[in-house]
Amino acid sequence: MDQQQQAHVLLFPFPALGHIKPLLSLAELLCHAGLHVTFLNTDHNHRCLTHLQRLSTHFSTLRFESIPDGLPIDHPRNVQLIGDLMFSVKSVTKPKFRDLLADLSTKSERPVTCVIADGIMSFAIDIAKELGIQAMTFWAFSPCCLWSFLCLPELIEEGQLPVRGEADDMDRMVKGVSGMESLLRRQDLPNICRRQLDDPIFQFYVEEIKAITQTSVLILNSFDHLEALTLSYITPFFSRIYTIGPLTALLTSRITHDVLQSLSSFNNLWEADRSCMTWLDSQPLRSVVYVSFGSTGIMTRGQLFEFWHGLVNSGMPFLWVVRRDGIGHIAGVEGEHAIPEELHEGTKERGFLVDWAPQEEVLAHQAVGGFLTHSGWNSTLEGIVAGVPMLCWPTIADQQINSRWVSEVWRIGLDMKDTCDRSTIEMMIRAMMKERREEIIMSMDRIAKLAYDSANQGGSSYHNLDKLIKDIIKKI
Incomplete structure (x- = not known):
């Protein structure tokens, strides 16, 4: 041997x-x-x-x-x-x-x-x-x-x-x-x-x-x-x-x-809802904001609604991973936390929610134009490989420093740390997808090529x- x-x-x-x-x-x-x-x-x-x-x-x-x-x-x-x-x-x-x-x-x-x-x-x-x-x-x-x-x-x-x-x-x-x-x-x-x-x-x-x-x-x-x-x-x-x-x-x-x-099914550690891929097929080129805060992130119901309002108000199509263990699941929101009609309608019109998504496939899809992320290191690298601009909302571990590097060192996205209000979220999504997109894409194309060449x-x-x-x- x-x-x-x-x-x-x-x-x-x-x-x-x-x-x-x-x-x-x-x-x-x-x-x-x-x-x-x-x-x-x-x-x-x-x-x-x-x-x-x-x-x-x-x-x-x-x-x-x-x-x-x-x-x-x-x-x-x-x-x-x-x-x-x-x-x-x-x-x-x-x-x-x-x-x-x-x-x-x-x-x-x-x-x-x-x-x-x-x-x-x-x-x-x-x-x-x-x-x-x-x-x-x-x-x-x-x-x-x-x-x-x-x-x-x-x-x-x-x-x-x-x-x-x-x-x-x-x-x-x-x-x-x-x-x-x-x-x-x-x-x-x-x-x-x-x-x-x-x-x-x-x-x-x-x-x-x-x-x-x-x-x-x-x-x-x-x-x-x-x-x-x-x-x-x-x-x-x-x-x-x-x-x-x-x-x-x-x-x-x-x-x-x-x-x-x-x-691919094994490399998704959790079972993914692949129906989102069919939905992405129906969306315009580079129009969708993909939203995922990772496998362990926890948000409050208040933060959930701020993000939800910001996403709907941005006017952009969005695919959002909302884990059942990440918050009180949306389906169980009742009483004072009942979902406002404008969120219902806005999501029905241009949103898609799943428990978990095949992230690498989603990021590589031609309809995805931006990634609203927690800035975990795996997600950051996957965003780089796919060449997708990032909007960062870090909470734990190395995410705070990663988001700073994304925005200020590599200039491949925007940093929204320690902020969670609907108007800022709406503004930052539009900046990533429209106002600042060209400058971010220029940097991202360069970094993505370096990643490709290195591997x-x-x-x-x-x-x-x-x-x-x-x-x-x-x-x-």
Whole structure:
């Protein structure tokens, strides 16, 4: 058996869909290259994503395993209770992971030779090293977010944190993040910076970021030309960095179209309502605003109605993903929250609402002209690959800093953070779709081409993936 066939990589994402999706793409790419892969989920996500296990019919070298996350079965595991999941995984899942990895490394017919763990799962890296297994960190957020996190000690020392949330405080420029002095405002820092310094979740990130620099090997879902300056600041912290993004574009360049088509249902982590594609077929070219705030975002009913009014009042056709677990579902809105007639009529005339959509297909559809997004890193990259201008409404994690980069660094969209009123939403949608569209499209066309070039043969991400695979094999 040659080294390529002996290579066995275990991928372990943090148990949230935004972290699972990119690592699943990496799993497919590694399997396509002939490596054996074990994809490790928590029991809860393993049950919720049962359709993923059928990927093994396409990739014979892919298998799925699961371990407990330590939370009760009926725990909502949403972003409002993210701390419960973080601390439970760290305390309960850690020993379970040790046992599983030890078994897969000693009793398995094909021992694990490499562990690639999520950037906020440092215990998995530590355990892999203890067992003498090659270990790498996969960072699911943006590189600009990572750099701001790496600067947390300086931000604390400079008295920049916590961000208090007062109007005069939010617009102040941030000192302590090299290369971003004239760009980064306090409101653009990742949302954990709005927590008190002794807050357990803030401390969780401080500890994880300190640990990540001990990993030495880092994998980023980004590409060199997108964040060259940021990467230059991150590089000294690691012995090796592999920029292999956008992963969705790499899948397109590496795997044949027919196979990708058959994989599309698996790459949608939730079941998508495909009726929206038929609706899009009936809409004019580049006329539709696609609206999705990701897999974990939560909005209040008040925010729901502000967005709804803004969308209807903009006069643009819109396709809106409204998750049942993201708010009180629209169908259940009653009494004082009853849907006004103008929203009923406006939506009937030019709107379409779904629980979940096949996002990459939607963004690639010729009818879609703009993307109203939460600025999660996966969505940001998917918007770039599709070349669709973005209007950003960030709430958690790296979304605040991503939206700043979208609007002010790459100039491929507009930033609407910390604002949720119908008149602003209407105005910003019209700006994205009409008044400022030409200037945004010029920048987006350039960035989208760079993404395409990086992921295709001869490009930096294509080359870096080859190098990553060779280095995984070489360590056996």
